[in-house]
Amino acid sequence: MRSPIDHLSSRFAIDPAPLETVAARYPVRISPHYLSLIQEPGDPIWLQCVPDPRELDDDQLPDPLDEERLSPVPGLIHRYPDRVVWLVSNDCAVFCRFCMRKRRLGQPLPEPRESREAVLGYIASRPEIRDVILSGGDPLMLSDAELEAILSALRGIPHVELIRIGSRLPVTLPQRITPHLCAILKKYHPLYLNTHFNHPLEITPQAAQACALLADAGIPLGNQTVLLKGVNDDPATMTLLMQRLLAIRVRPYYLHQMDLVQGTGHFRTSVACGVGIMAALRGHTSGLANPYYVIDLPGGKGKVPLLPETVRREGGGLVITTYTGEVVEFEDI
Numbered sequence: 328m329r330s331p332i333d334h335l336s337s338r339f340a341i342d343p344a345p346l347e348t349v350a351a352r353y354p355v356r357i358s359p360h361y362l363s364l365i366q367e368p369g370d371p372i373w374l375q376c377v378p379d380p381r382e383l384d385d386d387q388l389p390d391p392l393d394e395e396r397l398s399p400v401p402g403l404i405h406r407y408p409d410r411v412v413w414l415v416s417n418d419c420a421v422f423c424r425f426c427m428r429k430r431r432l433g434q435p436l437p438e439p440r441e442s443r444e445a446v447l448g449y450i451a452s453r454p455e456i457r458d459v460i461l462s463g464g465d466p467l468m469l470s471d472a473e474l475e476a477i478l479s480a481l482r483g484i485p486h487v488e489l490i491r492i493g494s495r496l497p498v499t500l501p502q503r504i505t506p507h508l509c510a511i512l513k514k515y516h517p518l519y520l521n522t523h524f525n526h527p528l529e530i531t532p533q534a535a536q537a538c539a540l541l542a543d544a545g546i547p548l549g550n551q552t553v554l555l556k557g558v559n560d561d562p563a564t565m566t567l568l569m570q571r572l573l574a575i576r577v578r579p580y581y582l583h584q585m586d587l588v589q590g591t592g593h594f595r596t597s598v599a600c601g602v603g604i605m606a607a608l609r610g611h612t613s614g615l616a617n618p619y620y621v622i623d624l625p626g627g628k629g630k631v632p633l634l635p636e637t638v639r640r641e642g643g644g645l646v647i648t649t650y651t652g653e654v655v656e657f658e659d660i
């Protein structure tokens with residue numbers, strides 16, 4: 328089978344050598360579905376999946392969020408008191424060039440069975456853990472049987488109230504969302520799925536069908552978007568993305584400020600850019616279309632919402648700016 332780089336170099340008559348150099352450091356994978364969405368070099372789909380020499384010219388840390396330090400057993404991140412993130416796979420249908428876990432992509436997991444037992448033992452021993460987020464890589468890259476074994480083991484722990492899955496496969500490999508998979512997932516409610524659309528071009532009929540199957544199985548769908556320079560860092564693109572997500576029954580949840588991860592610096596925008604986009608969304612489109620704009624602070628300090636500067640204290644009251652720019656005084660208690 329031809330590699331994605333061979334495919335791109337023959338389709339667009341580009342020199343593959345610089346891409347191969349980057350691929351030697353950061354692996355490349357692009358599903359045929361995602362590859363088919365590229366219209367031209369440098370477009371928003373291309374930027375997200377095709378290697379870029381600027382990845383090698385970035386001296387940030389591979390793990391600025393300190394996930395490895397916050398890992399009590401391999402594969403588990405315990406940052407907040409009542410919830411954990413379980414990295415069940417290092418595999419994805421597309422290796423996104425901006426990935427916050429770029430350091431792990433394509434790496435083999437250590438002894439999956441042993442590490443799975445260690446993670447389940449840790450969760451079972453901590454009654455304060457009520458929310459387990461399956462992440463990776465992409466959890467839906469596991470087989471149906473592997474996934475069901477994990478879900479069923481988690482449901483056997485009485486204090487685990489909520490299971491969440493983070494998956495980009497509805498975007499990058501929508502064919503993976505089958506009726507059989509949905510029949511498995513719906514046995515383990517309450518189960519939520521957060522997916523990851525970054526651009527309106529990703530909302531294809533196939534992606535919409537994948538989300539419809541999940542929603543029809545009673546799975547609440549949310550979306551986490553990353554603010555990416557050259558991809559979605561303008562109000563018009565972001566507004567269209569949020570509106571189209573609602574049309575396919577996916578609720579915008581987070582807009583992430585880019586993490587300071589090594590090899591991804593060329594995607595970073597200013598916080599002012601994100602605040603401006605949020606201000607453009609607020610009031611101008613449905614409230615449901617407004618995600619939280621968050622920054623995950625380096626050093627494992629956690630997520631903080633970044634709000635447009637709408638409210639300031641003045642004297643004994645508040646001064647609030649409406650979406651039309653009108654300034655209203657509000658007497659606070």
Ligand code: SF4
Binds near residue numbers: 420428432495
């Ligand atoms: S699908 Fe998610 S985990 Fe996989 S490469 Fe993309 S951003 Fe990273």
